[in-house]
Amino acid sequence: MRLYLLARNPTDSVTDGFLPAARRLGLDVTVLTDQPGAHRRRAPEPETLGCDVRDFRAVIGRISAHRRPDAVFTNSDHLQTQAALAADYFGLPAKSWRAAHATKDKAEMRRRLAAAGADPVRAAELPPGADPAALDVPYPCVVKPREGVASEDVVLAADPAELVRRVAEIRARRPGEALVVEEFLEGELYTLETLGDGRVRHLLGGFHTELSPPPHFVEERMSYVPAHPAPVTAQVLGQLDALGVGFGACHTEFTVSAGRARVVEVNYRAIGDQCDLLLARLLGIPLFAHILRTHLGEPLPADLGAHTDGRARLSYPCARTAGTLTAAPGPADLVVDGVELAYRPLRAVGERHGLHRTNRDFLGVARGIGTDQRRVDRVVADFLAAQRWEITP
Template identity: 60%
Template structure:
């Protein structure tokens, strides 16, 4: 029995981890605080490609409730797993409670909490970034950061409420604005790290760490940091890989999937954030396809206590492009293309909407503004670019 912790449904779980659980012969108990959303997301799914799944309401942000729910269900867990940024510590503590393989809860906390991550890397002598934690309202009055600097939630995701500020007045304004909408939210302020933005995707079993690849993200323009395009590099520079892995080692990261964002400053890298999970927004699904590996099964096997193979069996020079369609304003989505999949000219293209037609949302200046994501895989970069451009040009998204 696989116990899977989740908040709202994501493509990584719906299209990746749940089908992988079925291929591994696992029944799934999904613990979530959004049971109806998951039931709607899984309507019409079944057959051999879908596991036997039981959706159980649970306050998954509280590790004590997770442990209590698993105990009360009286179904012996073989693994406790989550791909949610917000639930890594809870899943790690629950796995440890039931004496199952899992991530170190300390490593999960160090990567989730950006202030703790900065302290740990500085104490290890690996990287020093000017950073201050603003745990309570008013503390921003006393900090003297180098400008420009970045203000963001201490435990934020998807670049939500992250902003580059140029001076003290902008710093105070942004802190007031965020706290007016999200009272009590701890923030961090840190020096701005310019340079090309990259990721490193890794997979480990606690013994061996595999480097899966690196994305180059482009079109990310301050003062906000909305992801627009990412291209899988044929091979990340060795010096960058070695530096990222050294930082992961110092934080105790090496079990399951991890998605690390960093900027390259010539031969030096500087970490932006570490997400101790597989990459989202279709990147993990595209990575599995481009490399030709059963990525999601590999991740689940680590949580079942099975060692990874020495060679993951990547089939060769696959190329991958991710491109997002972003809302230019808030409002109600009146028309948009639905889910799309096709293959032509040696390119496989998949489009997944992230807003539903009829849904109303404010503009957040974050990755929450993605209307949908295109992923395209093949072996020819120019052909992929042409196919993606032609697809986007032929579609229409209308917000009223």
């Protein structure tokens, strides 16, 4: 059976999660990507073909001229609609392209939720060149790219003057892109991870996310939450239903304040930044294989057999300045006080980077798994405190 996997830049989710799972399932994998060289260097085994994966017509043509597909899949934020359209063209199991589009386009997501009466958020779309000072929005507000990812150019504005300034800064980096300005959602930030086959939907728990200080929203630490309160989960699932989300993996971010759950964004894919690798290990299930099986048309089991007694934490040491990384710890796998701890560098010594205020500033990731949250938190914090990163301007 042949799996076409659409991708842009290489990610840990694909290289360390989906490709090994596909091998274990005995699938022949063809990677379609607009960055074939980078993928061949990172994972030389699968067949890799160049393709303008942002264009669903190019994807369909490349597949049609190659070999018959049994599944078309992507874990990329940027490519969900293209993969859904291509899979549907070949008569294969797929996410609804309408749902994929509605979750990727943040303005459309707000319109769809408002039309359904599913906890509407005051928001306005800002086309290129439009004057942000003319918007009727509450303050503080959040401005973000309409189709952005990973908190890139997502920033808080306290008043109209700051909104005008922030929009100008983003437009200088993203000329011609539409933006969204919406009310700031108060409360703690959480995620809900789901996996469905269009018939059943499994809840995989979620994470409590700790962010950098405003005005930016960099995810610095995440603690696993086995289950959110039932009323909170029901509110989030109701909003996903309004968007038509229910097939494959989905990573939903939401705030909770006084018991009210409000969706920040819906990423119609598995959670990234190595949280998915941790989740598979923590739950003790073949998570990546389950996701691929749904796209092959196989039903999910009624019970995934997931362990629910584990606790986990991820911490991301971040660069605070631009420059060249001149000293950093290497990878580590340890067991400390009963806690499994893994550290992986995300930036190589000698690399020079700007300061992005996003997950592109991550220097590494420390993952801790155990049975007691306080112990897991302590072990991860102690490990990171003993390490040293140096950045030379």
